[in-house]
Amino acid sequence: MAENVTVNIRDIASRLPDNWLIGCDSRELFQIVDRLFPEFTKNPAATPQKILLAEREPVQFLASFIAACAAKCPIFLCNPNWVKQEWQQVFDLVQPDIIIGQDALQNLTEMGLMASPIGLTHGWSETEFLSENTALQPFNRAKNLVSLVLMRKFCHIEKPKNNPKLPLTNYQLPLIMIPTGGSSGKTRFTIHTWETLTASVKGFQEYFQVSQINSFCVLPLYHVSGLMQFMRSFTTGGKLAIQTFKTLKNGEKCDIEPEEFFISLVPTQLQRLLQNPDTANWLSGFHTVLLGGAPAWPELLETARNYQIRLALTYGMTETASQIAALKPEDFLAGDSSSGQVLPHAQVTIRGANGEILCNNQMGDIVVNAKSLSLGYYPEKWVDREYFQLDDLGFFDKNNCLNIIGRSSDKIITGGENVFPIEIEAAIRSTNLVTDICIIGLPDRHWGQVVTAIYVPAHSQVTVKDLQAAIADKLSKFKRPKNWVIVQQLPRNYQGKVNREHLQEIALQYIGAEIEDTAVPCPYGDPF
Missing domain, CATH: 3.40.50.12780 (ANL, N-terminal domain)
Incomplete structure (x- = not known):
């Protein structure tokens, strides 16, 4: 059985010095933890509340995370910049009880996923809402503090009956759900x-x-x-x-x-x-x-x-x-x-x-x-x-x-030969003729797949012939790209990972099956 260490989380926080958090107010963080913790634990007999944490401000994020972990609440870390489709996917999967995050709540309201204005779903005024939810007053009234909304009262989306149960027993709480999308972009x-x-x-x-x-x-x-x-x-x-x-x-x-x-x-x-x-x-x-x-x-x-x-x-x-x-x-x-x-x-x-x-x-x-x-x-x-x-x-x-x-899964098989994009990308980068590059494989009726380069040129004078000449002594012929697509930027996330599925769609759309050795500029000014 796993050791229950969560009881020590607030103790860890209390032992940290005031200068622990550089550039921010550590004392403010611990004050927010002390205010949030009772809200998360006010009904200990019930199933722990599932929390979506989408706070952008660091002190608010960390305080909410510490309080939720100490309260053994399942916590889902969320990107405040997700678009409507991504948020809808998360809502359907998680069916949360609480959302924390000022900007996220505003975005969700504008997307139509939350009642607008927040807290007035039942015709309450702001004063009545705060009076009804006294524990939330410090967070809704104070500028730049945590915005916290109970989903069961203030969300357009009603929880379905098939609400997924937590996959682990209580002694292993808190569960900390961290988003990952890989290269596909699906969260x-x-x-x-x-x-x-x-x-x-x-x-x-x-x-x-x-x-x-x-x-x-x-x-x-x-x-x-x-x-x-x-x-x-x-x-x-x-x-x-x-x-x-x-x-x-x-x-x-x-x-x-x-x-x-x-x-x-x-x-x-x-x-x-x-x-x-x-x-x-x-x-x-x-x-x-x-x-x-x-x-x-x-x-x-x-x-x-x-x-x-x-x-x-x-x-x-x-x-x-x-x-x-x-x-x-x-x-x-x-x-x-x-x-x-x-x-x-x-x-x-x-x-x-x-x-x-x-x-x-x-x-x-x-x-x-x-x-x-x-x-x-x-x-x-x-x-x-x-x-x-x-x-x-x-x-x-x-x-x-x-x-x-x-x-x-990124491996390209062309004419029976195995090609790995990372090698080709490194060779093309070394020419200093591109500022960004991604290699993908496109279906081909003759070769199975053909190597395709989607790139951002270093300057407007860079041509496909320049690139072909620059890699002639760096790559075997079967590894050299057959198709070249110019874009203004690649669809990278904050980690630098490329959405290859998106690039596949763009390349297939703008490269004809018979086009070879031709640079095809993407018609969008900023396609991503």
């Missing part, structure tokens, strides 16, 4: 617990040999990459600095000592920061710069080495509560570009087509077993958590470092 929630998240923290501590973890967070808190930075600092007594990436890119920096902090970035963020020598030099002062979320290209890594940035290439996912493998910064600076060795809380094997474990330098499917592994996708629990096969292909080298080849 689903991985089921985590306090135990799985803290297992990831402990593995991180041991691997990097640190006791207190100070985190500088520029990633969304509702995503595993941002949430785990909070968890590392919160549970180890470290400091947490939070800043938007936009302000950091513009040159604003928190008042911290970088050498004491870990910062997490995705490749596109690192690329933008390296374009400014001042910011690049500032990054070189960090204890460790964790890089993950999407493949990094060789030129980006070489630029980081030139600035002596202590980069740690990582491999992980929402299902494993962030990284399960990481490259030590000193190995990166020495020229290693692998994903490093496996962290102590995880086991990774490379498997062949029949499930057999492969030796070093043999490519196969990546299979994971980790203490931090999620319990399933809401509302279903996985039957076997000891054998989690990923869509990724890779191998271990002679130093037991994990090397990622690419996604098995």
Whole structure:
């Protein structure tokens, strides 16, 4: 039976110093926790209330998350910027009791998914609403504090009778549902617990040999990459600095000592920061710069080495509560570009087509077993958590470092040859003729699939012939793109991951079956 650690969550918060949260008011955060906790626990005999947390403001988000976890409420982390279709999907799946988030509530009202105006569904005035819900008064009256709405009273959507039950027993609460969409763009929630998240923290501590973890967070808190930075600092007594990436890119920096902090970035963020020598030099002062979320290209890594940035290439996912493998910064600076060795809380094997474990330098499917592994996708629990096969292909080298080849589902088979997009993308990036690139396979009656490049040219004078000439000595003929599609930008999410299904639709729409070696500009000014 899992240990019930949630009773200690508020104790952890109470022991943190006032300067724990850099750039924000730690005392305000704990005051909000104290106000929210009674609301979440006022009916302990009933089924715990399911909470959608879509708060944009960091203090409000963290306070709500801490209070919900301490109250053992199932909590679903949500992107405040989801569109109506995504919100409708989440509503149908979760059927929530409570939504927290000022902007999200306003957007939901405008989308027609919530009653408008909030709180006046039954003809109440604001005063009557606040009087009826006294526990909510501090949040509805105070500017920039948490907006909290009870769905059973104030939502247009009525809960159906087939409301899904929680897949786990109470002693394993709180359940922490973290959104993941992969490259398809379809949102689903991985089921985590306090135990799985803290297992990831402990593995991180041991691997990097640190006791207190100070985190500088520029990633969304509702995503595993941002949430785990909070968890590392919160549970180890470290400091947490939070800043938007936009302000950091513009040159604003928190008042911290970088050498004491870990910062997490995705490749596109690192690329933008390296374009400014001042910011690049500032990054070189960090204890460790964790890089993950999407493949990094060789030129980006070489630029980081030139600035002596202590980069740690990582491999992980929402299902494993962030990284399960990481490259030590000193190995990166020495020229290693692998994903490093496996962290102590995880086991990774490379498997062949029949499930057999492969030796070093043999490519196969990546299979994971980790203490931090999620319990399933809401509302279903996985039957076997000891054998989690990923869509990724890779191998271990002679130093037991994990090397990622690419996604098995992204593999292109053209004329019987296997082609991996990551190799072609790296070759085209190295020409410096594109600012962004994605390789996909399109159906072809002769070859099975044809390699197709969707790219953003570095300048208007770049032609297909230029690109073809630049990669002629870099790629075998069967790996060179047959179709070229120009776009103004690729549909990437905040992690830098590309929505390949969307690109497939665009490419199929604007490339005829017989068109070869032709650049077809997308007619939209900004198609994404």
